[in-house]
């Protein structure tokens with residue numbers, strides 16, 4: 001075994017950074033057995049050196065000055081686990097210019113600047129790995145880029161945000177409201193004080209942009225992802241889902257048909273027997289469909305200190321194996337295809353639609369006529385009196401597949417129909433036909 005150590009610098013020593021230090025400390029023997037060198041954390045960048053940290057970290061040298069890591073020639077690899085976008089991008093660029101390999105857990109950074117940074121790493125003959133940026137402890141990036149590299153991937157469907165999955169699980173199981181469950185998720189540390197990125201689907205959209213770029217070898221930016229979060233999901237919607245045999249999840253879907261791509265994140269109804277319908281609480285799962293392999297599914301913790309740190313340190317092992325073989329910086333490939341995105345006329349889906357209608361003769365016929373005029377038919381339909389409303393009734397239905405453009409026109413027409421008080425909610429349905 002080579003005696004030399006590898007010195008690494010940590011940018012950040014929070015939840016993930018502490019996990020990285022812990023994995024390196026506790027798994028040192030098996031790590032150095034694989035790579036022939038001992039891993040030493042030379043220094044860690046923090047915002048506030050005086051902050052109270054776990055006592056076992058007291059041997060670690062801390063700095064508030066990034067230059068102490070970026071400009072230290074003895075540091076060969078930098079682990080970025082501080083978060084943020086612009087300041088962090090500059091640090092990562094500087095580290096690459098100093099010919100340091102970079103490992104990051106930062107999906108915000110990779111979704112915004114991934115292609116430029118990967119290209120830069122390639123030019124510098126450095127590795128830039130980002131396994132932990134999507135689905136924490138599930139090795140989905142390496143699965144797509146290596147394990148399934150021989151296949152043509154056509155669809156990725158995933159629950160890639162643990163916070164919203166936790167919230168929807170609790171709302172569905174216990175008939176609780178969004179606000180109530182959000183508060184609980186914040187108290188348990190599953191949701192941030194500002195939950196916007198999670199509940200509005202932005203975090204999941206960034207992860208889907210990263211996964212679809214890799215899976216389809218086509219550049220997909222966050223702006224290319226159609227996003228809808230879970231704020232408007234009500235306990236009534238969830239109760240009807242259950243009644244009709246569905247489970248609601250915040251689902252990311254990336255699909256490629258005849259060269260055209262669609263990437264979206266939205267609350268989606270899945271039949272109860274669908275594998276993703278049975279992924280509960282804060283867990284993540286990703287279904288990957290390839291032309292040759294068919295369907296494969298990957299399940300596990302999407303976040304958390306040690307699961308995420310495992311992905312980060314595994315990336316470090318990959319960097320070190322590449323160093324042994326002197327092949328760093330070659331994993332990046334320029335995209336093979338330009339991205340062409342489907343229009344709403346070309347995207348087909350089933351829909352769940354919930355309507356408040358006036359409870360009088362002719363209403364049902366008026367509604368069904370409008371559906372017929374738009375050539376949209378139903379798979380399931382319920383009509384019920386609306387609680388505490390003598391004048392109104394509720395119609396809940398699931399359509400057969402139709403184009404998104406037609407459904408949008410239909411929803412506008414329904415809102416204008418005199419028999420309809422309002423379209424109370426609508427969601428896409430996956431995995432039904």
Ligand SMILES: NC(=O)c1ccc[n+]([C@@H]2O[C@H](COP(=O)([O-])OP(=O)(O)OC[C@H]3O[C@@H](n4cnc5c(N)ncnc54)[C@H](OP(=O)(O)O)[C@@H]3O)[C@@H](O)[C@H]2O)c1
Pocket residue numbers: 011012013014015016017045046047048049051064080081082083084087105106107108132133136302303304305308
């Ligand atoms: N937490 C997870 O489960 C998870 C899962 C997957 C990916 N990630 C990603 O991993 C990254 C880190 O997340 P985290 O949860 O570990 O964050 P965190 O607990 O907030 O830790 C951030 C660390 O970075 C330091 N830091 C932040 N801004 C800094 C700055 N401007 N200058 C110097 N130091 C700075 C902080 O210093 P102080 O300690 O002094 O405050 C802290 O040590 C993020 O990109 C996140 O999206 C996290």
